[in-house]
Each structure stands twice: as C-alpha cells, then as structure tokens.
Amino acid sequence: MIYKIAHKEFIETLRDRRFFVAALIVGGLLLVSLALGWQHSRQIERQHEAAAEMTRKQWLSQGEKAPHSAAHYGVYAFKPQMPLAFVDRGVEAYTGVAVWLEAHKQNDFRYRSAADQTALARFGELTAATVLQILLPLLIILLAFNAFAGERESGTLRQVLSLGVSAKNLAFGKVLGLTGVLALLLVPAVLIGAVALMLNGDEAGEPFNAARFALLVIGYLLYLSVFVFVSLAVSARASSSRFALLVLLGFWITSCLIVPRAATDIARRIYPTASALEFAAQMENDIKNGTDGHNPSDKRLADLKNEAMQQYGVSRLEDLPVNFDGIALQAGEDFGNQVFDEHYGNLWNQFERQDKVRQLAAVLAPQLAASSLSRGLAGTDFAQHRDFAIAAENHRRLLIRTINEDTMKNARYGDTKYVASANLWEKVPEFQYAAPETAAILKKQSGGILVLFGWFVVSILLMIWATARMRV
Amino acid sequence: MLKAINLTKNYNGATALDDLNLNINAGEVFCLLGANGAGKTTTINLFLDFIAPDGGKALIKGFDVAEQPLETKKYLAYIPEQVNLYKNLSGLENLEYFSALAGQDRYTKEDLLGFFDEVGLRREAAENRVSTYSKGMRQKVGIAIALAKRAEALLLDEPTSGLDPKASNEFSELLKKLSGRGCAVLMATHDLFRAKESGTRVGIMRHGRLITELSTDEIGHADLERIYLENMRN
Ligand SMILES: Nc1ncnc2c1ncn2[C@@H]1O[C@H](COP(=O)(O)OP(=O)(O)OP(=O)(O)O)[C@@H](O)[C@H]1O
Numbered sequence: 215m216i217y218k219i220a221h222k223e224f225i226e227t228l229r230d231r232r233f234f235v236a237a238l239i240v241g242g243l244l245l246v247s248l249a250l251g252w253q254h255s256r257q258i259e260r261q262h263e264a265a266a267e268m269t270r271k272q273w274l275s276q277g278e279k280a281p282h283s284a285a286h287y288g289v290y291a292f293k294p295q296m297p298l299a300f301v302d303r304g305v306e307a308y309t310g311v312a313v314w315l316e317a318h319k320q321n322d323f324r325y326r327s328a329a330d331q332t333a334l335a336r337f338g339e340l341t342a343a344t345v346l347q348i349l350l351p352l353l354i355i356l357l358a359f360n361a362f363a364g365e366r367e368s369g370t371l372r373q374v375l376s377l378g379v380s381a382k383n384l385a386f387g388k389v390l391g392l393t394g395v396l397a398l399l400l401v402p403a404v405l406i407g408a409v410a411l412m413l414n415g416d417e418a419g420e421p422f423n424a425a426r427f428a429l430l431v432i433g434y435l436l437y438l439s440v441f442v443f444v445s446l447a448v449s450a451r452a453s454s455s456r457f458a459l460l461v462l463l464g465f466w467i468t469s470c471l472i473v474p475r476a477a478t479d480i481a482r483r484i485y486p487t488a489s490a491l492e493f494a495a496q497m498e499n500d501i502k503n504g505t506d507g508h509n510p511s512d513k514r515l516a517d518l519k520n521e522a523m524q525q526y527g528v529s530r531l532e533d534l535p536v537n538f539d540g541i542a543l544q545a546g547e548d549f550g551n552q553v554f555d556e557h558y559g560n561l562w563n564q565f566e567r568q569d570k571v572r573q574l575a576a577v578l579a580p581q582l583a584a585s586s587l588s589r590g591l592a593g594t595d596f597a598q599h600r601d602f603a604i605a606a607e608n609h610r611r612l613l614i615r616t617i618n619e620d621t622m623k624n625a626r627y628g629d630t631k632y633v634a635s636a637n638l639w640e641k642v643p644e645f646q647y648a649a650p651e652t653a654a655i656l657k658k659q660s661g662g663i664l665v666l667f668g669w670f671v672v673s674i675l676l677m678i679w680a681t682a683r684m685r686v
Numbered sequence: 687m688l689k690a691i692n693l694t695k696n697y698n699g700a701t702a703l704d705d706l707n708l709n710i711n712a713g714e715v716f717c718l719l720g721a722n723g724a725g726k727t728t729t730i731n732l733f734l735d736f737i738a739p740d741g742g743k744a745l746i747k748g749f750d751v752a753e754q755p756l757e758t759k760k761y762l763a764y765i766p767e768q769v770n771l772y773k774n775l776s777g778l779e780n781l782e783y784f785s786a787l788a789g790q791d792r793y794t795k796e797d798l799l800g801f802f803d804e805v806g807l808r809r810e811a812a813e814n815r816v817s818t819y820s821k822g823m824r825q826k827v828g829i830a831i832a833l834a835k836r837a838e839a840l841l842l843d844e845p846t847s848g849l850d851p852k853a854s855n856e857f858s859e860l861l862k863k864l865s866g867r868g869c870a871v872l873m874a875t876h877d878l879f880r881a882k883e884s885g886t887r888v889g890i891m892r893h894g895r896l897i898t899e900l901s902t903d904e905i906g907h908a909d910l911e912r913i914y915l916e917n918m919r920n
C-alpha cells in the first residue's frame with residue numbers, strides 16, 4: 215500500500231512540468247558544484263605538492279650559509295587538501311591553507327581565497343555543501359508543500375481517505391515517493407562524489423575513505439529528511455497550500471539564513487576577537503616588554519648572560535663552552551613561543567567558543583548542525599584548521615631550534631661570519647601532517663550529530679502527529 | 687447496513703444536524719432531500735468520519751464509524767458532487783490506484799477495463815489523462831471505483847448535479863444496478879425527479895431535522911414535489 219502510494223506520487227511529480235524543471239535545475243547545480251569543487255580541490259592539491267617540493271628543495275640547497283639567515287629564509291607549510299574538501303570547503307576560504315614558517319614569528323595563514331575576492335565573487339562561490347544545505351531543502355519544500363494541502367484543495371484527499379487508507383500510510387507513502395524523486399538527483403551526485411573521491415585518492419595517495427564518505431551521505435540524508443517531514447506535517451495541518459508554502463518558506467529562511475547569520479553575529483559579540491592589527495601589536499608589545507610589562511627584552515638578555523656564566527662558572531661570555539649568540543637566539547624564541555601560545559591559544563579558544571555557540575543554535579536551525587558535521591567530515595572545520603596550525607607551528611619550532619643549536623655548538627664567540635655546513639639543512643625533517651582520524655572527528659561532532667538526530671526524530675513524530683490530525 | 691442513531695452535529699453553537707435516526711438496508715436507495723444548508727452533506731461527512739458527531743453515532747455494518755474509522759470505510763464508496771481524481775494520471779491509472787488503496791490490488795488491466803465497460807466509459811478514454819474528462823465521465827469513474835472496491839454501501843452527495851439528462855439517467859441506471867446487487871445507498875440530492883426514479887425511500891430534511899420520510903412507490907412525481915414544497919413552507 216505504501217509502495218503503491220509512493221509510486222503514484224513519484225509518477226505524478228515527474229509528470230508535473232514545474233517540479234521537473236526545478237528538480238532539474240537543482241540537480242544540475244549539485245553535479246556542477248561537485249565537479250567544480252573537485253577540480254578546484256585537485257588544482258590546489260597539485261599546486262601545494264609542487265610548492266611543497268620546491269620549498270623543500272630550496273631549503274636543502276642553501277649550501278654553506280649563516281644559520282640565522284636560513285631561519286629567516288624559512289619554509290612554507292601547506293595544509294593538505296582533505297579528500298572530501300571538494301564537497302565542503304568550510305572555513306578554508308577564510309582561514310587560508312598555507313603558512314610561512316620563519317624565525318621569531320608565528321605567522322598567520324595565507325592564501326585565503328575569501329580575502330582575495332570581492333563580496334560578489336564570494337557570493338557566487340557555489341559548493342556542493344551550499345546546494346545540499348540551502349537549495350535542496352528549498353526544492354523539497356517546493357515539492358512537498360501541497361502534498362496534503364493541494365490534495366485537500368482539489369478534493370482528492372477526501373476521495374482517498376474515504377477508501378479507508380490510514381493517514382500514516384498516506385504520509386509514509388508520500389515520504390517514499392518524494393524520496394524516489396530526490397533519489398533521481400542524489401544518486402548520481404553520490405556516485406559522482408564516490409568516483410571523484412576515488413580519483414582524488416589515487417592522486418593524493420590518500421586511501422579512499424569510504425567510511426567517512428558514507429557518514430557524510432548519511433548526515434545529509436538525515437538533514438534533508440527533516441525538511442521532508444516538516445513539509446508534510448505543515449501541509450497536513452495548513453488551511454491552504456498557499457499558507458503551507460508561506461509557513462515552510464518561513465522555516466527555510468529561518469533555518470538556512472536568519473538563525474545561522476544571527477548565531478554568527480551573536481557568537482562574535484559574546485566571544486569577541488581582536489582585529490588582525492591589534493592582535494599583532496599586542497604580541498609585539500608582549501615580546502618587547504615582557505608579558506607582565508616588567509620584564510623588557512634588554513633586561514631579559516642581561517639576566518640570561520649572568521645565568522649562562524654562572525652555570526658554566528665563568529666570568530666572561532667568550533669563555534663559555536657554547537656560543538652565547540645561539541643561547542640568546544633560542545631564549546628569544548622560547549620567550550616568543552610562550553607569548554604565541556598564549557595569544558594564539560586565546561584567539562583560537564575564542565573561535566572555538568564561537569563555533570560552540572553556532573552548534574548550540576543548531577537546536578533552532580538544522581542547517582547549522584548539518585554544516586558543522588559536513589565541515590568536520592570534510593576536514594575543513596575550524597578545529598582541524600587549528601590542528602594543522604599547531605602541527606605547522608611545532609615544525610617551525612623544531613626547525614629554528616635545530617638551527618640555533620648548531621650555532622650554539624659550532625660558532626665561536628663573536629664570530630659574526632659563521633656559516634653552517636651544507637648538511638645542516640637535512641637535519642630538519644620534511645614537514646609531514648597527519649590529519650585527525652574519523653573517530654576523533656566524530657567524537658568532536660557528537661553534540662552536533664545528536665542535535666541532527668534530534669531534529670530527525672522530532673520532525674518524524676511531528677509528521678505522524680500532524681497527519682493523524684489532518685484537516686479533511 | 688447504514689444506521690444513524692440520534693446523530694447530532696453543531697457548528698459553533700448552530701445545529702447542523704439534529705437528532706437524526708436513519709436505517710438503510712442492503713438494496714435500499716435512500717434519497718435525502720432538503721434546502722441548501724439543511725444538513726445533507728453533514729450527514730454524509732459523519733458517516734465518513736470526516737467530522738466528529740456532537741451526539742449519537744453513525745454505524746456501518748454495525749460498527750461505529752468514530753471508533754473504527756478504517757474498518758467501516760472498507761465497505762464504503764463515496765461519490766461527491768464532483769468526483770475528484772488525479773488529473774496527471776489517466777482514468778485507468780486513477781482506477782487502479784484507488785482500487786489498490788481500497789485493498790483490491792489484484793486486478794489485471796483487463797479487469798480494470800472491464801469496469802470501464804460496465805459503467806459505459808469508452809476503453810479508448812481509459813488511457814487519457816483525467817484532466818481531459820468531462821464531468822459525466824468522472825462521475826462514472828467514481829462508480830467504477832465503487833464497483834472495483836466491491837463496496838457494500840454508497841454515500842452520494844449530489845452526484846448528478848450538473849449532469850445532462852442523458853448522463854444523469856445513465857448514472858441512475860448504474861445506481862439501480864448497484865443496489866440490485868445488494869448495495870445500500872444514501873444519496874443527497876436536489877433532483878426530485880431522480881429521487882423518485884431511483885430512490886426506494888426519500889427523506890426530507892429541514893434545519894438539520896429529518897421531518898418526513900416516505901416510500902417512493904406509494905407516491906407519484908407530482909406528489910413528491912407537492913409534499914416537498916409543503917414541508918419547506920411551514
Ligand atoms: N465546516 C463548517 N463550519 C461551520 N458551519 C458549517 C460547516 N459545514 C457546514 N456548516 C453549516 O452546517 C449547516 C448544514 O450544512 P450542510 O453542508 O450539511 O448542508 P447541505 O444540506 O449539504 O446543503 P447544500 O444543499 O447546500 O449542499 C449549514 O448551516 C452550514 O452553514
């Protein structure tokens with residue numbers, strides 16, 4: 215019986231020109247956005263691979279050179295393109311994907327495509343995530359708003375209900391029929407996604423992460439079914455199909471536009487962050503004057519000299535068994551690192567708190583839950599950006615320390631012309647980054663997953679409740 | 687087969703149906719007459735459990751429709767003033783869908799076309815979308831659905847209004863055929879002529895009350911009109 219209803223809904227929808235055209239447009243956009251995202255992702259990955267190879271080659275071929283100038287020369291670290299980044303670019307457009315690792319400084323990320331573009335171009339950036347999270351729900355609403363209300367208006371609802379069909383069967387038949395229509399768009403998209411992922415895996419040497427892809431698909435199916443259930447519930451209770459459409463568009467605008475926007479603004483207000491300029495100035499000030507303002511850098515240097523001489527029991531810096539310049543440089547690094555840890559730590563904590571607010575707001579808007587899960591699984595959320603930034607910073611510290619230790623050990627006191635041997639550079643390993651495992655990501659996303667699941671359960675109950683009390 | 691016991695319905699304090707008692711046996715055709723707003727549609731809606739009564743009950747085959755809404759609908763077929771079908775589906779597809787939903791999903795295409803023959807619809811029309819059907823054709827599809835469903839009780843709400851005399855006559859013939867097979871029919875109508883022709887009994891309603899009930903074979907056409915008008919006057 216449910217199958218029969220589903221079949222009829224499916225046939226009827228396909229025969230309806232308007233819906234057919236709308237579905238064609240959204241389905242087309244989904245496929246195009248997947249293809250474009252994949253191409254973009256692959257292009258970036260190629261560029262990064264080439265650039266990473268280049269930066270390593272340049273680093274190794276520095277020859278004999280003053281170590282500190284090599285430290286200033288630095289290297290680039292690139293965030294690898296995650297296999298699923300072509301579905302959801304997440305925060306990468308804003309946070310950037312590459313960082314320059316050099317002496318004295320923890321740098322900000324570069325290559326933020328959002329910063330390079332006008333607002334208009336940013337708006338036009340179509341990702342599969344946008345289509346799935348924003349446009350598909352709209353399509354579902356257009357397909358489903360008159361599911362019951364329209365049949366009530368045309369009188370077929372009375373006809374069907376007079377046959378002795380239960381409202382619940384009717385509702386689930388309609389759900390199934392709608393699923394069939396949506397499958398026409400989603401199945402090709404999933405197949406193309408899987409193929410793209412396998413091709414990506416080939417190229418990047420990443421294994422085809424089927425589990426993560428499956429989770430992403432399930433997450434989006436849960437999200438989209440919320441709109442199916444809510445649409446049918448509203449359609450069952452609304453006094454007219456126009457009113458149903460109005461209510462559902464209101465729900466869509468709230469869930470997909472207003473609440474996400476408001477949550478972002480409110481999060482920024484509750485957990486404000488300094489502007490990039492202020493942030494840099496504060497760090498510079500702390501390094502110069504000490505974190506408490508009572509420990510300026512020249513005083514720290516004097517203390518360091520006394521300490522070193524005391525430690526080795528000598529009274530002149532030139533009598534030290536190690537090179538003091540190396541010690542001073544490393545001490546400066548260590549102090550700077552403390553300052554960076556504190557400032558970046560605070561900044562990033564603030565960003566993560568902002569993310570938490572958005573996740574909390576998902577209780578009001580399922581789009582936020584879907585977006586969070588999607589970014590997490592795609593490897594493009596803020597937490598994973600932070601994870602990469604920390605790995606890159608640790609690599610920077612290793613690199614600078616290796617170089618400073620060479621100066622400590624090998625340079626004579628006062629020798630400003632010291633050059634390190636050409637094999638020093640190899641002692642710094644190539645930067646390797648291991649992205650978080652799927653299990654770790656799921657654990658981080660558990661709150662959002664719960665909210666999404668909650669929406670699913672509540673909306674399905676709402677549909678059952680509303681259809682049982684359907685207007686005839 | 688169809689039974690109303692003290693059936694009452696109020697809308698916002700106004701009585702739409704007042705203490706209706708009715709018993710329609712298998713093979714009987716009961717025609718409900720009455721002015722606009724007399725409570726005819728309300729009665730039918732109560733039998734369909736589309737609205738809940740404020741008093742009394744409606745029984746189909748002895749089951750209370752409010753208590754067993756799905757069970758009681760198994761025996762029913764409902765034909766409103768305008769049989770509403772899915773206009774993007776063909777007549778045949780509509781018939782197949784409605785009979786499958788009524789629990790009769792074993793029919794072959796030939797069986798279904800047989801119902802088209804039976805109600806006097808051309809087979810060629812069966813494959814056309816319902817949006818191309820005339821009103822008379824739709825009403826006939828309604829009967830075909832009732833046949834396919836093997837309904838034991840028929841609820842008709844002004845089924846022939848707007849039909850030309852020939853179509854109206856054909857419809858009445860079909861109705862006779864159905865009642866001949868033992869179907870209990872409750873028909874609301876404004877057509878006194880049809881009521882006399884195809885009804886076995888008529889009831890005249892006014893302001894929600896059934897005020898007169900008579901057997902059609904005891905009276906002539908002229909009598910029925912006279913009695914009706916008399917009842918409307920006082
Ligand atoms: N949904 C409703 N809400 C409020 N009042 C209603 C509703 N449906 C019917 N009524 C009222 O109940 C009374 C009986 O209406 P009903 O539709 O049963 O009349 P009827 O005999 O079928 O009339 P008609 O010949 O015009 O079809 C009328 O006074 C009508 O205004």
Ligand SMILES: [Mg+2]
Nearest residue numbers: 726727728843
């Ligand atoms: Mg009526």
